[in-house]
Amino acid sequence: MTTKTKQVSCPSCHKKVAWIEKNRHRPFCSERCKLIDFGDWATEKNAIAGNPIFNDEDETPDQLQ
């Protein structure tokens, strides 16, 4: 009863992955899957790169009074 290891499914190949510090690629099962998923994400991001969504982090005028 000492196995507290949490398990997740690899977002790329849906293999079971142990959620442990030793696994540097979590939640992915391997670096390969991590790169595959990141590639998809980056492609998607490039598609909407024209939208400045995160630009008002520096300016919060309503909280300065």
Ligand SMILES: [Zn+2]
């Ligand atoms: Zn995988």
